[in-house]
Amino acid sequence: MTAPLLDVRGLTVRFHSRRSSATAVDDVSFSLAAGEVLCIIGESGSGKSVTMRALMRLLPERRAEISGRIGLDGNDVLSLGDRALNALRGDTVSMVFQEPMTALDPVFTIGDQIAETVRRHRGASRAEAEARALELLKLVRIPSPERRLRAYPHELSGGLRQRAMIALALSCQPKLLLADEPTTALDATVQIQVLVLLKRLQAEIGMGIVFVTHDLGVAAQIADKVAVMYAGRIVEYGPARDVLLDPRHPYTIGMLSSTVRGQPRDRDIEAIPGSPPDLAALPPGCAFAPRCRFAVDACRAALPPVEEVGPGRSARCARLAAARPAAAAAAPA
Amino acid sequence: MPADATITTAQAGAPAGPARRGYWSSVAERLRHDPVTVFFLCVILLAAVAALLAPVLAPHDPYETSMLKRLKPVGFEEHPLGTDELGRDMLSRLLYGGRVSIMMGVLPVLLAVAIGGTLGVLAGFLGGLVNTAIMRVMDVFYAFPSVLLAVAISGTLGGGIASGLVALTLVFIPSLCRVAETATSQIRSVDFVEAARASGAPTHSIIRAHVIGNVLPPIFIYASSLVSVSILLSAGLSFLGLGVSPPVADWGAMLSSLRQAVYVQPLVCALPGIAIFVMSLSFNLVSDGLRHAMDVKA
Amino acid sequence: MTLFDQTTTPAATAPALHEVPKRDPRDRGGARQPLLIVRDLHKHFPIKGGLLNTTVATVKAVDGVSFAVGKGETLGVVGESGCGKSTLARLLMHLIPPDRGELIFDGDPVGQRQGLSLRDLRRNMQMVFQDSSSSLNPRMPIEDSVAYGPRVHGAPRHTARATARDLLDKVGLPAEMFAHRYPHELSGGQKQRVNIARALALEPRMLILDEAVSALDKSVEAQVLNLLRHLRTRLSLTYLFISHDLHVVQYISDRVLVMYLGEVVEIGPVDRIYSAARHPYTQALLASQLSTDPAERLTEAPIAGDPPNPIDPPSGCRFHTRCPFAEAVCTAQAPRLSAAEGPEAHGVACHMHDPGSGHSRHGDPPVTPLNAAPAPMPAKRAQGAAR
Incomplete structure (x- = not known):
């Protein structure tokens, strides 16, 4: 077996402020082969975006303490110097954000921004870089690309802007694309266009994608593997099909049953009670226990270990057997 | 029973936070963790108390002159801070002068907050023609440098404490009005004000219940930074002879009359300047500290 | 046009309510009088620009919208960003004045001499905003936020407070624990519960x-x-439920109204819309919904393009720039919303469903349109819903 493109072991991120410290990401491990799509699913405060930013060391160094190991394409990301890190960013890894308006520079045209990136990383000539920019806009299927090269970000619609952002991210043929809720701000009819495009580009280029989302539907659309995060920990991990159709962890089961998908109108949706915990004051043991209907004293006493629950899949729960029947009911047919 | 079900669902996740903590008590709580601000707040309070108690604390009559004891150094006989060019006791004059100087620092700003703040809130909340009318008038005032404006107004009115007060108030109104207007027009479009309008509340009730509480902190912070400016400006007016009339003590006037003696007794001459500096620095730092303490996290 | 009129509606098809409202003392028009009728509502926002601050363009945010909401019914309003659904909400609340159009609340015209005053309308109709944080005053304990409305309408302090505490209990925030808290001490869901309580404080009939x-x-x-x-x-209560999430709208609504660029393109009972949508836009919206089953992945987007800018929208049918079935008539002429009288009626604004339009596909409405991909079609989703 060849070494995976991305191998994360025991990643932990602690944020320190003057008054308190909080563990935003706690002992997260996963790996991604080249050409695979991993979706990190979680609600607000689950640590999914922090995990993603930690992969590129985009967190404020003073306040965020990162430990563990991040192996990326043979590099140990956490021990790289600034220069090597910058070479890695944009070259091997690049990132797509939720709101392209804040990630694109408003005073330069789309074409200039892409060409500039190509020149900086590839040392190409101006003409070559511009040709590459046009090629990229065609690749992300922006209509009338010659005209859009000269457009400023604010002149594009939301969907086109996100495509331009993807073109920028792909400009140096990264091996790994990090996508942080790139379709959340888009309308449904546009979201599906961008998802289909990303999936197709991923297959054509053969790059790996780590895709952060809160939407199970988006994950089902794009993921090969999923990692479900809750309060900074991965609670369930495995192939997308298995996890989404046959969830094992009570949280995943609850997420699926509370997602509105054609439930009968005269009955309550099976919601998860309560709200997500405060990361600065996590309970000992399983963080989901206060909201979990299967929780017993053991869950509250100690953190349950990660258990294998099938080929290539695992869950961090002490009550897997008890949750099993509910899982069958929650899964979409 | 569905109703019970909803109650339990919300309760289960309720953080066991403090049951009751008001905005101002949380500000006080945050201030307590900021020793620098607390220290300079104490400096201001001390100075204010000392100025108030000047008749009790002052060792001498501040107007009593003595041709024999002119320009004596710090620590001379019974004059701990020396004497000025007419032989008057510096400590007593500084204490009495603080009354005028601190009042001239605080009062114009308070008046300007009342007038400028009200105009700004009205302009920001009502918008349209009212806004245009108020803000364009303010722009006219803005066109002049503040020092020049203060000197011109004070000069026209004939000098003295009252005219200085009017001049400084007029100088501060436009900027306070602008800050209030900006803060208000931001608040105006926030959903909770819309919600208040949707509940059928009249304008004056919305301003009272929802706007003032939210625009006061930024105005207050800005105003506290103006106090030091006001102290300096009033010192400047006195220095130019437009402030208090002799022999009344005022730090600016003292600095002005002592300036010829700067080569004879540099330390004594610098004392009013040091007082002005310490006061304005304190107000600036306290203003900074307040800015942090009043920054509510949503 | 889309309004159901009490005189012509047969008793058998009176509003298909899930809970027939009990006789409400506030009820004036009777069970069959729609609680809210909206007629031909318009709101255009001028865009000022240039040296002389002249109007350079107009956003037709809401352009001739008409519908009715029956008592106890929930009308879902769906559409993408820029379709005017939020403007519609603010127009109904009179937070912004409409350019043209009429509101009739339980038989009484709003804002006219003989009718209901704005103050009375707001007592009867309240709104819950999207952003749960910004819709609460950060300097006010939540109890006071909820009590504010009754206070404004003249309730004494202790009565208003009692109402507020009762409502906080009702929305699942026990008053003894929560009444004195400030918004920043609550989670997003809890804040939205407070917003709901606040909206209910004036005992409105419609949210x-x-x-x-x-x-x-x-x-x-x-x-x-x-x-x-x-x-x-x-x-x-009667709800007007505005959302971009079709799954949620399907769950909560009795009828659904679909908006596109300021206009109503389709309106009808929820099951009809979800199982047999007639407008190509509604079909595309439904087909764009994502399933949580990886096996039902879409490999082709149902329609291309973004919603056009509501500034100077396309001529004729506003959807023609993205519609796979657009013909000359669609560019030239705006389709009319087909007659939709009564709560069971299903109205659509599309030339393909208008016999006189001259569209070549007229009479041959695409039952499973936009189905180039082996995608789950609206019809299939609807089966899932019925299960």
């Missing part, structure tokens, strides 16, 4: 919910949806 659950986490969204359903029954 306008503008993306009220969209910003919440899924697990919390489900809680709030359940709460809204219970409140609707207990307080015999």
Whole structure:
């Protein structure tokens, strides 16, 4: 077996402020082969975006303490110097954000921004870089690309802007694309266009994608593997099909049953009670226990270990057997 | 029973936070963790108390002159801070002068907050023609440098404490009005004000219940930074002879009359300047500290 | 046009309510009088620019919208960004004045001499905003936020406070624990519960919910949806539920109205819309919904392009720039919303469904349109819903 493109072991991120410290990401491990799509699913405060930013060391160094190991394409990301890190960013890894308006520079045209990136990383000539920019806009299927090269970000619609952002991210043929809720701000009819495009580009280029989302539907659309995060920990991990159709962890089961998908109108949706915990004051043991209907004293006493629950899949729960029947009911047919 | 079900669902996740903590008590709580601000707040309070108690604390009559004891150094006989060019006791004059100087620092700003703040809130909340009318008038005032404006107004009115007060108030109104207007027009479009309008509340009730509480902190912070400016400006007016009339003590006037003696007794001459500096620095730092303490996290 | 008129509606098809409202003392027009009728509502925003601050363009945010909401009914309003659904909510609340159009609340015209005053309208109709944080005053304990409305309408302090505490209990925030808290001490879901309580404080008969659950986490969204359903029954409320999430609208609504660039393109009972949508835009919206089953992945987007800018929208049918069936007539002429009298009626604004339009596909409405991909079609989703 060849070494995976991305191998994360025991990643932990602690944020320190003057008054308190909080563990935003706690002992997260996963790996991604080249050409695979991993979706990190979680609600607000689950640590999914922090995990993603930690992969590129985009967190404020003073306040965020990162430990563990991040192996990326043979590099140990956490021990790289600034220069090597910058070479890695944009070259091997690049990132797509939720709101392209804040990630694109408003005073330069789309074409200039892409060409500039190509020149900086590839040392190409101006003409070559511009040709590459046009090629990229065609690749992300922006209509009338010659005209859009000269457009400023604010002149594009939301969907086109996100495509331009993807073109920028792909400009140096990264091996790994990090996508942080790139379709959340888009309308449904546009979201599906961008998802289909990303999936197709991923297959054509053969790059790996780590895709952060809160939407199970988006994950089902794009993921090969999923990692479900809750309060900074991965609670369930495995192939997308298995996890989404046959969830094992009570949280995943609850997420699926509370997602509105054609439930009968005269009955309550099976919601998860309560709200997500405060990361600065996590309970000992399983963080989901206060909201979990299967929780017993053991869950509250100690953190349950990660258990294998099938080929290539695992869950961090002490009550897997008890949750099993509910899982069958929650899964979409 | 569905109703019970909803109650339990919300309760289960309720953080066991403090049951009751008001905005101002949380500000006080945050201030307590900021020793620098607390220290300079104490400096201001001390100075204010000392100025108030000047008749009790002052060792001498501040107007009593003595041709024999002119320009004596710090620590001379019974004059701990020396004497000025007419032989008057510096400590007593500084204490009495603080009354005028601190009042001239605080009062114009308070008046300007009342007038400028009200105009700004009205302009920001009502918008349209009212806004245009108020803000364009303010722009006219803005066109002049503040020092020049203060000197011109004070000069026209004939000098003295009252005219200085009017001049400084007029100088501060436009900027306070602008800050209030900006803060208000931001608040105006926030959903909770819309919600208040949707509940059928009249304008004056919305301003009272929802706007003032939210625009006061930024105005207050800005105003506290103006106090030091006001102290300096009033010192400047006195220095130019437009402030208090002799022999009344005022730090600016003292600095002005002592300036010829700067080569004879540099330390004594610098004392009013040091007082002005310490006061304005304190107000600036306290203003900074307040800015942090009043920054509510949503 | 889309209004159901009490005189022509046969008793048998009176509003298909899930909970027939009990006789409400505030009821004036009777059970069959729609609670809210909206006629030909318009709102255009001028865009000023240039040296002389002249109007350079117009955003036709809401352009000739008409519909009716029956008593105890929930009307879902769906559409993408820029379709005017939020403007519609604000127009109904009179937070912004309409350019043209008429509101009739339980038989009484709003804002006219003989009719209902704005103040009375707002007592009867309240709104819940999308952003649960910005819709609460950060300097006010939540109890005071809820009590504010009754206070404004003249209730004495202790009565208003008692109302507020009772409502906080009703929305699942026990008053003894929560009444004195400030918004920043609450989670997003809890804040939205407070907003619902605040909207209910004037005992309105109708709530306008503008993306009220969209910003919440899924697990919390489900809680709030359940709460809204219970409140609707207990307080015999009527909802106008605005959302971009078709799954949520399907769950909560009795009828659905689809908007595109300021216009109504389709309106009808929820089951008809979800099982047999007639407008190509509605079909595309439904087909764009994502399943949680990886096996039902779409490999082709149902339609291309973004919603056009509502500044100077396309001529004729506003959807023609993205419609796979667009013909000359679509560019030239705006389709009219087909007659949709009565709560069971299904109206659509499309030339393909208008016999006189001259569209070549007329009479041959695409039952499974846009189905180049082996994608789950609206019809299939609807089966899932019926299960």
